[in-house]
Amino acid sequence: MDTNGFFGNWGGAYIPEVLHQTFQELKEEYARCRKDPEFWQEYLTLMSTYSCRPTPLTHAENLSRHFGGADIYIKREDLNHTGAHKANNVMGQGLLVKRMGKKRVIAETGAGQHGMATATMAAKFGLDCTIYMGEEDVLRQRPNVFWMEKMGATVVPVTDGSQTLKDAINEAFRDWVTNVDDTHYVFGTACGPAPFPEMVSWFQSIIGIEAAEQIVKYHGKMPRRVYACVGGGSNAMGVFKRFLDEDDVELVGVEAGGHGADSGAHAIRLSSPDATPGVAQGYKTMFLQDNDGQMKQTHSVAAGLDYVGVSPILSDLWEQKKVRFESATDDEVMAALDLTMKLEGIIPALESSHAFAGAFKEVGKLSKEDAIIINQSGRGDKDIFTIAHAFEDPSWKKFIIDRGKEYSSN
Amino acid sequence: MQLEQQLQEKLETRDILLMTHIVLGYPSFEVNREVIRQMVNEGVDCIEMQIPFSEPMADGPVILKANQDSLAAGTTVEECFSFGAEMVQKHTIPFLFMTYYNIIFKYGEEAFFKRAAECGIRGFIVPDLPPEMGKTFLELADRYDIAPILIFAPTSTDDRMKQLSGYGRGFIYCVARRGVTGKKSDFDHDFDSYLARCRTATELPLAVGFGIQSKEDIDALKGKADMAVIGSRTIKLVATEGADAVGPFIAGLR
Numbered sequence: 001m002d003t004n005g006f007f008g009n010w011g012g013a014y015i016p017e018v019l020h021q022t023f024q025e026l027k028e029e030y031a032r033c034r035k036d037p038e039f040w041q042e043y044l045t046l047m048s049t050y051s052c053r054p055t056p057l058t059h060a061e062n063l064s065r066h067f068g069g070a071d072i073y074i075k076r077e078d079l080n081h082t083g084a085h086k087a088n089n090v091m092g093q094g095l096l097v098k099r100m101g102k103k104r105v106i107a108e109t110g111a112g113q114h115g116m117a118t119a120t121m122a123a124k125f126g127l128d129c130t131i132y133m134g135e136e137d138v139l140r141q142r143p144n145v146f147w148m149e150k151m152g153a154t155v156v157p158v159t160d161g162s163q164t165l166k167d168a169i170n171e172a173f174r175d176w177v178t179n180v181d182d183t184h185y186v187f188g189t190a191c192g193p194a195p196f197p198e199m200v201s202w203f204q205s206i207i208g209i210e211a212a213e214q215i216v217k218y219h220g221k222m223p224r225r226v227y228a229c230v231g232g233g234s235n236a237m238g239v240f241k242r243f244l245d246e247d248d249v250e251l252v253g254v255e256a257g258g259h260g261a262d263s264g265a266h267a268i269r270l271s272s273p274d275a276t277p278g279v280a281q282g283y284k285t286m287f288l289q290d291n292d293g294q295m296k297q298t299h300s301v302a303a304g305l306d307y308v309g310v311s312p313i314l315s316d317l318w319e320q321k322k323v324r325f326e327s328a329t330d331d332e333v334m335a336a337l338d339l340t341m342k343l344e345g346i347i348p349a350l351e352s353s354h355a356f357a358g359a360f361k362e363v364g365k366l367s368k369e370d371a372i373i374i375n376q377s378g379r380g381d382k383d384i385f386t387i388a389h390a391f392e393d394p395s396w397k398k399f400i401i402d403r404g405k406e407y408s409s410n
Numbered sequence: 411m412q413l414e415q416q417l418q419e420k421l422e423t424r425d426i427l428l429m430t431h432i433v434l435g436y437p438s439f440e441v442n443r444e445v446i447r448q449m450v451n452e453g454v455d456c457i458e459m460q461i462p463f464s465e466p467m468a469d470g471p472v473i474l475k476a477n478q479d480s481l482a483a484g485t486t487v488e489e490c491f492s493f494g495a496e497m498v499q500k501h502t503i504p505f506l507f508m509t510y511y512n513i514i515f516k517y518g519e520e521a522f523f524k525r526a527a528e529c530g531i532r533g534f535i536v537p538d539l540p541p542e543m544g545k546t547f548l549e550l551a552d553r554y555d556i557a558p559i560l561i562f563a564p565t566s567t568d569d570r571m572k573q574l575s576g577y578g579r580g581f582i583y584c585v586a587r588r589g590v591t592g593k594k595s596d597f598d599h600d601f602d603s604y605l606a607r608c609r610t611a612t613e614l615p616l617a618v619g620f621g622i623q624s625k626e627d628i629d630a631l632k633g634k635a636d637m638a639v640i641g642s643r644t645i646k647l648v649a650t651e652g653a654d655a656v657g658p659f660i661a662g663l664r
């Protein structure tokens with residue numbers, strides 16, 4: 001990152017003047033934390049006592065045999081407390097908030113996992129907490145809304161625009177400019193104005209640091225490829241960072257193909273020609289936008305990937321050809337999820353299932369001598385309504401109808 | 411320098427100037443036309459015309475909705491330029507564009523300045539472009555003589571204000587409070603000391619915006635600021651009572 005927050009052509013901090021001073025303070029505190037070895041130690045202790053770090057690296061023997069190519073290893077961020085990699089970032093920012101002495105946190109959330117993690121952190125650290133969530137996402141991630149509220153957070157459904165992640169981010173910014181003195185905005189992914197992309201990636205880098213050590217222990221050498229799904233890009237940056245300078249490791253980001261790359265209904269920013277450079281939500285990156293610069297509607301079965309922009313750090317790595325980007329459609333994702341449940345007894349989140357689908361398309365062509373790592377960014381339990389609906393599961397449907405009847409007769 | 415000169419001349423005969431804000435294409439260009447006519451007739455000194463953007467991060471509910479409705483009705487940047495040119499032709503007061511940086515960036519910075527200069531636009535207000543991010547923008551502003559309007563906020567330190575003032579032309583837009591457009595502001599003691607800080611930091615005229623809704627608000631600014639900005643209030647008025655309500659409302663402000 002240069003002094004203005006750019007990674008090559010991408011990034012920056014396009015913020016309203018009201019936030020200037022707060023960003024100065026945030027940048028200074030972040031720089032102090034990076035220089036202070038005790039901060040990282042405190043972070044590691046917190047993550048190993050409050051959450052489940054290090055998370056395991058699971059050898060998926062049945063999937064490996066099924067595809068007959070490289071050995072498949074799964075990095076289990078689903079076993080982190082609150083069920084996703086999001087906690088890595090949130091707990092780190094929580095420690096920062098304590099140092100800065102702010103009393104209130106706000107966050108945007110798409111899949112609800114980041115909101116969940118933030119509500120958890122706020123409960124633990126005694127902070128007030130408000131979560132902004134697009135109305136469409138409130139409906140598709142209802143279990144997470146329930147838990148956030150139970151932990152004392154206020155969940156505000158956002159009914160503007162496309163009612164998804166980008167609109168939740170806008171609304172969180174509107175809150176922040178109003179309550180800047182006592183509030184920290186816990187940005188949920190490696191996007192937004194500097195220093196967020198770099199800071200979030202730093203906290204998430206714990207994923208790759210652990211995974212590199214684990215794969216060498218189990219497999220004897222570095223993996224051939226590492227796969228991660230890409231929404232804003234935080235789990236991808238987290239698992240990729242450690243491997244960036246390993247010459248023989250190929251990094252693959254899998255974006256949300258929705259109804260297909262040619263359908264217009266997707267969230268493919270880097271692996272399709274549909275996105276163009278733009279500046280929105282405080283940073284410069286590749287955005288899905290029209291010729292006038294208005295953001296387009298996106299679509300994905302996974303709320304956490306249903307987003308118009310992407311980490312400026314990933315745009316830079318894409319431009320430098322250091323990360324390859326692919327996409328997986330909703331249908332491919334459901335099939336990959338189904339197979340993983342049946343063969344391994346593991347339930348990846350719909351977001352994470354994109355990484356699985358991307359890997360499944362290629363793993364059979366790799367040598368048996370090699371290994372790949374799939375980053376399972378989260379668990380699928382939150383998606384029970386969406387998955388049950390997509391599978392048209394008859395017994396689940398009956399259960400919902402019966403429960404509905406029971407509630408409406410009271 | 412044109413914009414500042416125009417405003418300074420007006421300030422010789424008026425104790426406070428009025429700037430109003432409209433969102434282009436909301437509810438329609440036809441209504442915009444009529445609203446501007448009434449504003450100019452009632453002596454508004456300067457008008458900022460917002461080119462709508464799908465992600466208006468610094469705007470509150472009223473202007474946010476106006477942006478969305480305008481885009482839903484199909485408003486394009488091209489239409490905004492031709493409408494701007496038409497207004498400049500028709501009226502003698504200065505017109506500015508307010509928009510978010512992506513609209514300019516996507517059009518091509520230089521092409522945007524060139525086109526706006528041809529239309530006779532006098533200044534740009536871009537709330538998400540701090541000077542640190544606007545090196546080429548500020549150079550182009552000088553070259554095309556379109557005033558880049560810099561923004562002061564209550565959270566800006568004295569040093570920061572001085573720095574911003576160095577980049578600003580035309581006038582400085584002082585945001586009256588923390589927050590987004592639309593909500594009422596308190597013009598209390600804290601506010602007065604903020605304005606005094608603004609005054610010390612710059613020689614440029616001071617415009618005050620965010621939450622100004624009535625004659626009382628404007629009277630309270632006399633002697634402390636040079637221009638009052640009315641934004642959401644008239645946009646809401648047009649939405650609820652129609653364009654014809656604007657003239658009498660403006661007439662009642664001074």
Ligand SMILES: Cc1ncc(COP(=O)(O)O)c(C=O)c1O
Nearest residue numbers: 231232233234235304351377378
């Ligand atoms: C489980 C899971 N994976 C992935 C993502 C996508 O975000 P990112 O690209 O920042 O990792 C989300 C976001 O909500 C998520 O909940």
